[in-house]
Amino acid sequence: MNASLANDYSGASSEAPVYELTNVSKTYARNAVIALENVNLTLRHGSFTSVIGSSGCGKSTLLKIMAGLIPPTKGRVILQDKPVTGPRRDIGMMFQQATLFPWKTAVENIVLPIEIRDGKGAAKKAKEKAHDLLEIVGLKGFENVYPNELSGGMAQRASICRMLITEPAVLLLDEPFSALDELSRDMMNMELQRICREQDATAFLVTHSIQEAVILSDEIVVMKPRPGRIAEIVQVDLPRPRTLDMMTTPRFGEIVDHIRSMLDKGEDM
Amino acid sequence: MTDAPTNQRLETEAADDTVWVQKVAFIDSVPRWIAMTFVFVVFIGTWDLVTRLELVSPIILPTPWETFDDMIFVGNNLLSGDYMLVSLWITIKEVIYGFALAIALGFSLGVLVGETAFGEKAVMPYLVAIDTMPKVAFAPLFVAWLGFGIESKVALAAFIATFPIVVGTAAGLHSADENARMLFKTMGASRIQTLIKMKLPTGLPQIFTGLKIGAVGVMAGAITGEFLGGGKGFGELIRVAASQLNTPRVFSLILYLSLVGLVLYLIVQWTQRRVVFWQKESVGAQDH
Numbered sequence: 001m002n003a004s005l006a007n008d009y010s011g012a013s014s015e016a017p018v019y020e021l022t023n024v025s026k027t028y029a030r031n032a033v034i035a036l037e038n039v040n041l042t043l044r045h046g047s048f049t050s051v052i053g054s055s056g057c058g059k060s061t062l063l064k065i066m067a068g069l070i071p072p073t074k075g076r077v078i079l080q081d082k083p084v085t086g087p088r089r090d091i092g093m094m095f096q097q098a099t100l101f102p103w104k105t106a107v108e109n110i111v112l113p114i115e116i117r118d119g120k121g122a123a124k125k126a127k128e129k130a131h132d133l134l135e136i137v138g139l140k141g142f143e144n145v146y147p148n149e150l151s152g153g154m155a156q157r158a159s160i161c162r163m164l165i166t167e168p169a170v171l172l173l174d175e176p177f178s179a180l181d182e183l184s185r186d187m188m189n190m191e192l193q194r195i196c197r198e199q200d201a202t203a204f205l206v207t208h209s210i211q212e213a214v215i216l217s218d219e220i221v222v223m224k225p226r227p228g229r230i231a232e233i234v235q236v237d238l239p240r241p242r243t244l245d246m247m248t249t250p251r252f253g254e255i256v257d258h259i260r261s262m263l264d265k266g267e268d269m
Numbered sequence: 270m271t272d273a274p275t276n277q278r279l280e281t282e283a284a285d286d287t288v289w290v291q292k293v294a295f296i297d298s299v300p301r302w303i304a305m306t307f308v309f310v311v312f313i314g315t316w317d318l319v320t321r322l323e324l325v326s327p328i329i330l331p332t333p334w335e336t337f338d339d340m341i342f343v344g345n346n347l348l349s350g351d352y353m354l355v356s357l358w359i360t361i362k363e364v365i366y367g368f369a370l371a372i373a374l375g376f377s378l379g380v381l382v383g384e385t386a387f388g389e390k391a392v393m394p395y396l397v398a399i400d401t402m403p404k405v406a407f408a409p410l411f412v413a414w415l416g417f418g419i420e421s422k423v424a425l426a427a428f429i430a431t432f433p434i435v436v437g438t439a440a441g442l443h444s445a446d447e448n449a450r451m452l453f454k455t456m457g458a459s460r461i462q463t464l465i466k467m468k469l470p471t472g473l474p475q476i477f478t479g480l481k482i483g484a485v486g487v488m489a490g491a492i493t494g495e496f497l498g499g500g501k502g503f504g505e506l507i508r509v510a511a512s513q514l515n516t517p518r519v520f521s522l523i524l525y526l527s528l529v530g531l532v533l534y535l536i537v538q539w540t541q542r543r544v545v546f547w548q549k550e551s552v553g554a555q556d557h
Contacts, residue, residue, distance in 0.1 A: 087457045099448040102547035
């Protein structure tokens with residue numbers, strides 16, 4: 001299964017592993033469903049990994065385990081040499097919805113993780129950093145604006161800042177831009193790539209879009225359902241930085257076709 | 270200047286080409302205050318006509334002008350601080366105490382029921398059961414327990430107003446979506462942090478809806494208490510006027526009483542606008 005790892009992969013394979021999952025399985029006792037079976041996964045420092053698969057393939061279960069929201073039934077989940085036993089400051093997470101709170105300004109929303117973990121005083125000190133982050137995502141000048149006045153794309157930019165404020169070692173992205181229209185989505189993906197490079201971030205993206213996965217990732221984890229398992233880890237050898245133009249190259253098409261054929265082999269897609 | 274005629278021709282041509290014009294309904298072109306005045310005038314006119322033609326006995330329905338005169342009399346009495354003001358003040362005190370009690374009780378029960386599994390499982394069914402009872406029927410009990418003073422009226426007013434606040438608070442606490450809950454979990458928030466920093470603010474619109482319904486109920490409770498339990502409040506004035514067949518007085522007292530209710534409602538609404546500043550006007554508009 002992991003044989004392809006050894007192939008002519010020019011990405012971040014030489015970097016140190018940040019997140020390591022070994023033989024992770026998850027069975028839901030309630031209905032005896034095997035959501036995940038023997039998942040082995042390594043995220044290396046500075047790499048971008050996507051997971052793709054049909055519904056029921058266990059990718060949301062995988063994400064929840066990696067976020068420390070639910071425990072695995074079996075297996076080892078190690079982030080930065082420490083086992084994950086619950087939500088952690090060094091895990092950043094982003095969802096489909098921006099989930100900004102309308103009673104807080106953009107900056108107050110961004111420092112919320114600090115406020116929760118370290119209290120109001122620390123949150124106040126973190127505001128300066130929040131300003132810097134807003135500038136990085138192109139929202140300078142919107143510091144004291146309430147979320148009602150932000151567009152969907154702008155709200156997601158702000159939620160990127162909220163994820164980055166605690167300087168997490170890994171970014172878990174749960175279909176972050178799937179609620180946006182396609183034009184903003186492409187643009188936000190390019191922004192995400194730039195931000196990840198600038199922050200030297202290790203990212204893990206759950207997506208339904210093969211194109212999105214290919215244009216962003218170094219590695220794509222293709223999963224299959226019943227039981228949820230990794231079918232193949234596909235290396236993406238397109239050069240970096242990626243541009244939207246690459247979506248028209250033959251190599252891009254080949255990789256997309258390969259993943260699509262993998263997914264089509266899965267039962268009842 | 271030179272192409273002015275051309276423009277004119279173009280405009281007329283364009284007008285001629287228009288085959289389908291959006292028509293504005295008449296009511297949409299009328300300002301609200303004119304429409305409201307119209308209804309008011311029709312109402313008073315019909316009232317006047319009914320009394321003028323003596324379709325009903327003047328004891329049952331006084332003329333609008335008699336009622337108006339009496340409103341001025343009552344207004345003078347209130348402004349000069351006479352016995353009516355004393356009565357009104359008693360009723361206002363009952364309303365304020367009742368509402369404060371209802372808020373404290375309703376909010377606490379709402380948090381218990383909305384936040385804890387125990388509350389939802391074990392307490393909620395009882396609250397629903399009591400809520401379905403006609404609460405006014407408890408008035409004699411409150412009089413028996415608390416006497417003929419303002420305490421029994423405060424109790425009934427609070428009793429009636431508590432339930433919408435419980436329901437509003439519980440619904441509000443449940444209104445936070447899955448994403449927000451998950452986000453707070455990933456931030457390692459404690460239960461109390463999640464409640465105070467996320468669930469309560471998210472639920473404020475529903476809580477205020479409960480408060481508004483409670484504000485209406487608290488008035489009804491205080492007056493019903495006075496009808497059934499005596500005392501010296503405004504409800505007693507109404508009861509006495511009615512027993513004397515002084516119908517204009519009953520009408521004018523009710524109108525002044527409704528002003529108190531309106532002020533209470535507006536205070537809640539004003540507070541809501543200040544506190545829940547992010548709530549869209551369109552949502553608030555449903556309350557009108």
